[in-house]
Amino acid sequence: MVPTVNRETPTSCGTTGGCNEAAGTGNSGVTEERRVLRSKYLTVKNRISNERDDISKVDSDKFKSIIEEVDGLQQLVTKPREQVADVEALFDIANTLVDQIVDATSLQWKEIGLAVSHVFRGASGICTTIGPMNTEVKPCKQVTRKKRGRPTQSSLPEELDESATEGKTDTDKNMATVFNILRKNRKVNLQTLILNRNSFAQTVENLFALSFLIKDGRAEITVGEKGCHLVSPKNAPGANAILSGEVSYSHFSFRFDFGDWKLMLASIEDGEELMPHRDKVNVQPNSDSVEAQAINPTTPIKKLSRN
Template identity: 25%
Template sequence: MADEVDYHQKKRDIRRQYRALTSETQKNRHELINPESTAGLHDVLDRANRLFDDVKLFKGTREAAMDSAFLVIASSLGKQSAQKLHTDLVMFDPREYVEKLKTYLSGRSLENTENRNITVEAWRNLGKEARLHFRKAPASHSLLGSFGHDQPKKDRQIIRKKDKEIVPTAVPKQLTSVVQSHQEVTTEEVGKIMAILQQYTNCSEGSEVDPVSFFEFVINPQSFGQTIENIFYVSFLVKDGHVKVELDGDGLPVIFPCEPYKEGQSRQAVGKKQFMFSLTMEKWREIIEVMGLEEPLIPTRDE
């Protein structure tokens, strides 16, 4: 537990240092873009690099986003500083550059001719020389089809123009069975969860319903993915009116079966309410630890 507290405290310290560094950089931006004092910008980047080492160590996404935002500011300052450089003493003459390039490619020849003999080997040597000053980016390659391209293709029926015989082409089969299968599985799982809820709430004729904690019912301490699936299935029961969600005396949600509302059952208008909540893996682990959950009320399903 102490290690976890130190872990979160260290991440908070990193975010605090990033905010201080960003604020200081924005405040001293006029001094940092001065070309005559580039050491200030270098010091700021060195501090950011040392902070990023801690970001890589603790693998923090929020801290990485703050580092990216700071780099945007630093790159803008570097651009402004470069634009203020005085380049009047060094002028680029394209004609002089071309003449020097022709001289290099012709083997330092001093012949004063318009068309010098430039060999293919000379171009290769120029490429090797220039390659030392650039980082080569990896080339991208297209997949050129699916992974199963080695399988033999079925012969397609075509229209024979010579005999003017029209043969019907093959029509791909619609995958309606997949959709139907998914709906059937969802309906089956919703029914199972309803039966489990009735069992834990002692729901029978003539007996009082005993609500169960919503989180205790849907949380699967063994699988975060199945916890999300349980919430998904329960939402169907709530939507159709078979299950009701209320808050207990402590303000925590409880769940229990109920009879669906029928049209004309009440004279008062019955409104529908919806609510959404986010459940991250950190909150999932925190709920398991606080409530002391060990075994799921909804059995773990086979993948």
């Protein structure tokens, strides 16, 4: 067996100036002690190399004496160079023991296999079958399917009024307005096209309508010589050109918030906006509802909100 040695790894120094040895006229004695300590470690390493044959012998006390000597030196270790010497001494002892054990060990694997072969032989016992003894074949269950009855009456879906679905949404109307402005002016500044000086919400709606025109290929945004974004109309590509790969779309993200709208107000002079302001339509109640309210007084609603 290889004897084990429990050793505590010495901690490295933590001074601000590093781990260099002290130098100077006042520390010459300390430096000399450190040199003597490293010299003793070198002597131990030479001893391990010269007495390697006797270290692994059972009746020899070489290993014990060397370990005790290294343990005594380890108590004096405080510098990195001494720590390296201590680790190298332990490493040499371990390598010497491993080399001696490997060289002295010669296993006869064939004889070991013959000695333990009786363990792997078949054991005597009764051979039985695991599982049910009843081997009758179970009949398959017959699945009965219900017959589908044919409908006796034919019904047609109700036709919807096409005029009700043909109404354009606000986005469609905004898209048409933007496209007419582009077709009239051919190339306009992006800020003057979407800016609504009186409404931040309508400015966002204008940008939203423009994004649909660009997606459909009916408008494009380019960067001018001065670095500003220019919008111009174009003919939408056909379906065959898109499928064949002749036309490819490219997209980019346009950042726009209330702060950008404020900056846009300062950069565009009043009156340069191209999109008209859209007034909100106020729905007035008819005369019947007014009379009904006059006849049937309403009960005031109590608000539970804190605001």
